[in-house]
Amino acid sequence: MIEFYFVSITMILMLVGLLFEMERPEVILASTLMIFMVTGIVTPTEAMSGFSNEGMLTIALLFIVAGTIQKSGLVDRALQQLLKGASSNHHIMAKLLPPISLLSAFVNNTPIVMAATPMVKKWCEDKGISPSKFLIPLSYATILGGTITLIGTSTNLVVHGLLLEYGHKGFSFFQLSAVGIPITLLGLGYLIFFSSALLPDRNVSSIIESEALREFTGEVLVTRDFPYLNRTVKEAKLRSLKGVYLVSILREGETIAPVSSATILHKDDLLLFTGDISTITELQRMKGLELQSSSGSHFPEDHRLVEAVVTHHSSLLFKKIKETDFRSQHQAAVIAVHRQHDRLKAKIGDIVLKPGDVLLMIAGDEFSKKKRSADFYSITLLEEQLITPMQMKKGWLSIALLAIMIGLVTFGVLTMFTAMAITTLLLFLFKFVSPGEVKSLIQWHVLLMIACSFGIGLALTNSGVATSIAQFLMALSSPLGLFAVLLSVYILTNIFTEIMTNSAAAVLMFPIVVQVAKTMQIDLLPLAIIVAIAASSSFMTPIGYQTNLIVYGAGGYRFKDFIKVGFPLTLIVMVVTVVIVRFFWF
Structure with a gap:
């Protein structure tokens, strides 16, 4: 009892x-099962x-x-x-x-x-x-x-x-x-x-369009009075700002992106920040930085805004964004979070993520190249990847192989487990999938x-x-x-x-x-x-x-x-x- x-x-x-x-x-x-095993309700x-x-x-x-x-x-x-x-x-x-x-x-x-x-x-x-x-x-x-x-x-x-x-x-x-x-x-x-x-x-509304970037971008001009001229971004303490992220530097018509901690700052550099732009006014307190009007037109071509939904099994869940090492893990920076159709007003780093939250992120080329993360589902259409004839051939052969196995299962020749095991083995032998891809x-x-x-x-x-x-x-x-x-x-x-x-x-x-x-x-x-x-x-x-x-x-x-x-x-x-x-x- x-x-x-x-x-x-x-x-x-x-x-x-x-x-x-x-x-x-x-x-x-898993915790519930562990409790039942420890208390002897179920054996190991x-x-x-x-x-x-x-x-x-x-x-x-x-x-x-x-x-x-x-x-x-x-x-x-x-x-x-x-x-x-x-x-x-x-x-x-x-x-x-x-x-x-x-x-x-x-x-x-x-x-x-x-x-x-x-x-x-x-x-x-x-x-x-x-x-x-x-x-x-x-x-x-x-x-x-x-x-x-x-x-x-x-x-x-x-x-x-x-x-x-x-x-x-x-x-x-x-x-x-x-x-x-x-x-x-x-x-x-x-x-x-x-x-x-x-x-x-x-x-x-699409937040990818350039006009919408005004809400998320701010531009700051480096003047001759800036005390960190000819010094690095890290030394100028522009890498760890609260609420905003340094996306790129416009210098003599050329865009520097991504910006590393070791990038040297020069006079007349135009710094493009993205994130919670209401916090960018803090930069005005720094001598030698002048806030400019922003239209989003200087947004680097190899960076873009991406939306993604946080999954139920994400490692980001129930953590503050600043505790997740998000930028290095995903090659992207969160600049806004929407929950149940409403944008959260708290500082980005202090937001505790929940399943179903929609993240607005600034991402470079590496994000697109990175394998799909288990932490979120991307809901932005990234650049279409060219499907090679070889990929199509492998795809059709995989479908044909699956169809044959389904036929064998239907007529009782093989069990479902045996059919899938044989199919998987053949996919490995034909090199349609590699052992390294299995994890993802x-x-x-x-x-x-x-x-x-x-x-x-x-x-x-x-x-x-x-x-x-x-x-x-x-x-x-x-x-x-x-x-x-x-x-x-x-x-x-x-x-x-x-x-x-x-x-x-x-x-x-x-x-x-x-x-x-x-x-x-x-x-x-x-x-x-x-x-x-x-x-x-x-x-x-x-x-x-x-x-x-x-x-x-x-x-x-x-x-x-x-x-x-x-x-x-x-x-x-x-x-x-x-x-x-x-x-x-x-």
Whole structure:
């Protein structure tokens, strides 16, 4: 009984921590698992069981396969073609959303949304319309498409791995399509024809244009009275200014950028600063520096303003910007932070970052060349990279290889794990991907959360909490019939997934539905299908799914926008899923 209450209280605290974003999700889940292991609720073997689960390992391999296709540039090129020729809101939605949903059935949806978001924003800027009309539907379309196949989302593979662990057969490759295709078609219909009326017409003006640079740039002239003439920037104490960042020096018509600490200052140098320009007046107190009017016209060509969204698993979370060593880590400087569409007025260095914050950064060439950071999702369209014929060839061959393996899985020749292992091995042998690239392709934080969730799920089972929750669900719903039981399973899973990540929600719900199946003496498979679909269907908050978080800041959305547009879609998906499962599997 003590174990029961201990696990219950610990789980409540874990959910509160996730809901209020007190720490990164993987840290909260790992800490919870550690508590359960130290207190003996789960054995060390049980705590580590998630790290060897077939579903989790398959996800790791799939990250490599999907990442290889993504880096070939074929996905980016396809998105660019889809955006060409679109003339109206409904036209672009009808043209863009169905192919993206289909693509998401086979490729991880996070990089798809990361690639599409800046393209859609740029298209909207060129057409003079609001990106807020398109970005939530873009995220939702990829979520819906992910429910169609076994590899469409990590959630499906996690539930598949759990079924195998509990001695069941697991999902076939297209088994979820019986539910995934209908909810995707109906969901797309809702998004294309009805979501526009519910979405805000919120113009998120481009801050890349030169006129907008006035707000973020200030120019200072070095005169003959400056005491640090012919001395370095570091000696002049211009490297560690609060709120502003020295971007470049204009000297006799030539631009010096980037500016190093060892750069020598000369008379008549024009210093360009960027950041919180309200603090630049402090420079006027320094003898020999004269503040000039700024139009942003002297902004160096090899530097640009970039927007990015802070991720749920970022190492920057819950730290002051000045404590993160941001400039050296990312070759960029933060000059503004927006949260829920509002610009934070505090000094840049003192701002404590949270998931979903939009960073406005000044970045040079090295930022574009740097591999995509795990700390944030870039939502600014960087310079298009030339896709070589060799890259395209590798991309098409990778797709062909994946298609062959999917065929072998579909006809039962190979298991999903074996197929992905062979595919990954061949990609290495053909040198389509190098061992050094694997580190950046695998989303380690996702794997850690999933692996920890398995141990936490066993704690629910060992302590009797899973049985208690199952009995409570049965007491409420079983008198109303099987349909009510299925509906209650869907609703509870969906609540979990809006609080935590989708895969973690599925793992925590699984021991509960195992108990429900045993009590009612029904097949576990249809309940597992409901858990997989409900855990993926995070539409009402920006924090439940990574793609929602990406578009959250990019579209200038508020929390209520997701509720307003996502609630009808949640009802559609819930009703269709439960009805199909009820009459197709029972």
